[in-house]
Amino acid sequence: MSTTQPGLPTQHGPSTQQGVPPVRMAEPGAGGRFGDFGGRYLPESLVPACLELEAAFRRAWNDEAFKGRYHALLSDYAGRPTPVTACDRLSEELGVRVLLKREDLTHTGSHKINNVIGQALLTVDMGKGRMVAETGAGQHGVATATAAALFGLECVVYMGELDTERQELNVFRMELLGAEVRPVTSGSRTLKDAVNEALRDWVATVGNTHYCLGSVMGPHPYPWLVREFQRIVGEEAREQCRALLAGKDPDLVVACVGGGSNAAGTFAGFVETGAQLVGVEAAGGAAMARGIPGVLHGMRSYLLQDEWGQILEAESISAGLDYPGIGPEHAYLGSSGRARYTTAEDAEVLDALQLLARTEGIIPALEPAHALAWLARACRSGEVPAGSTVMVTLSGRGDKDAEQVMGVLKGNRS
Ligand SMILES: *Cc1c(COP(=O)(O)O)cnc(C)c1O
Secondary structure, eight states, X not given: OOSSSOSOOOTTSTTTOTTSXXXXXXXXXXXXXXXXXXXXXXXXXXXXXXXXXXXHHHHHHXXXXXXXXXXXXXXXXXXXXXXXXXXXXXXXXXXSEEEEEEGGGSTTSBTHHHHXXXXXXXXXXXXXXXXXXXXXXXXXXXXXXXXXXXXXXXXXEEEEHHHHHHTHHHHHHHHHTTOEEEEEXXXXXXXXXXXXXXXXXXXXXXXXXXXXXXXXXXXXXXXXXXXXXXXXXXXXXHHHHHHHTTTOOOSEEEEEOSSSHHHHHHHHHHTTSSOEEEEEEEGGGOHHHHOEEEEETTEEEEEOBOTTOOBOOOOOSOGGGOOSBOOHHXXXXXXXXXXXXXXXXXXXXXXXXXXXXXXXXXXXXXXXXXXHHHHHHHHHXXXXXXXXXXXXXXXXXXXXXXXHHHHHHHHHXX
């Protein structure tokens, strides 16, 4: 990524891009394509399940009654709309005006609830009584178990055996919520193996089971469907920013990227404004910065892989950003130039977490601390000019990470 380019590139704004149709985040092209990315690369046995889901989602998303039920649950159960907070002390520290979209304030503490409520409603609409899900660190598993409990659905969560050992508390949370956690012992015993197992379960049980996938990845229609269920984040934020900025949009919109669902939902609200869009990956899981195009989990996108096409393990302080790929729409937004993708290192992420805690009284999750870490660096280097307005999606709260952060920070001190 260019760090020598002075100031904010403005060529991405829709009004300045002459002759080129503006990038939109609408329905993907035929077969679920976002430019050269996306698609549905699956064994024949899984295609009917995806087609059924695509039809069900298309019907539901055009049905005002479905949308009404979805929005009612988001407000009465999940606590939406979440506020946008203008951060005065952090702004003074960084020399730019920082606004935070507060997904940390939702029920269960992150944006993931928006997606699982939508998919649980779809499950019921399709007449199914069971959801399966994959989970890495456990956050999507807990969210899925939450929605399953709310709707009285049976719930099975696949989790790499290694992850069940590292994330005991989340395993217990899922069990409290009535879900069954099945440890996956194949492959590297982590997230990518859990996705494979969940797909395998789904194909064998599709008559009564929905696969509740956790991010804007996987085969069509998932990247589209999950982005639509997360679009609420960006749409609320755009209106809230306009109210705070006298009708203007922010200069810059920043979100962290694992698979990319909170960023996709955020960008969907701003893609047709002049705001520059920035996605921040973990340096150890930087599929856009260091990956190459390939096929995994039913989609074509940027992936971390070796010269033989073997998928590499992502490694970061933040388990939620440990996915070795990125959603295909981000691959498209990046290659079209509409969004840019950058990275943050573990050490600066810990600094950013403490900076937000001390200046604003908000302890962020490690994932959105990546977005703040990049912003802090870019403000100090002058890459983001002083006086800019910046909207950052705070995708989740830091409670889940407090013990890990304590271990690292106290370890460093002694
Ligand atoms: C799961 C998670 C993420 C990463 O997922 P995306 O699909 O990239 O949004 C980011 N932040 C939090 C708080 C999460 O729980």
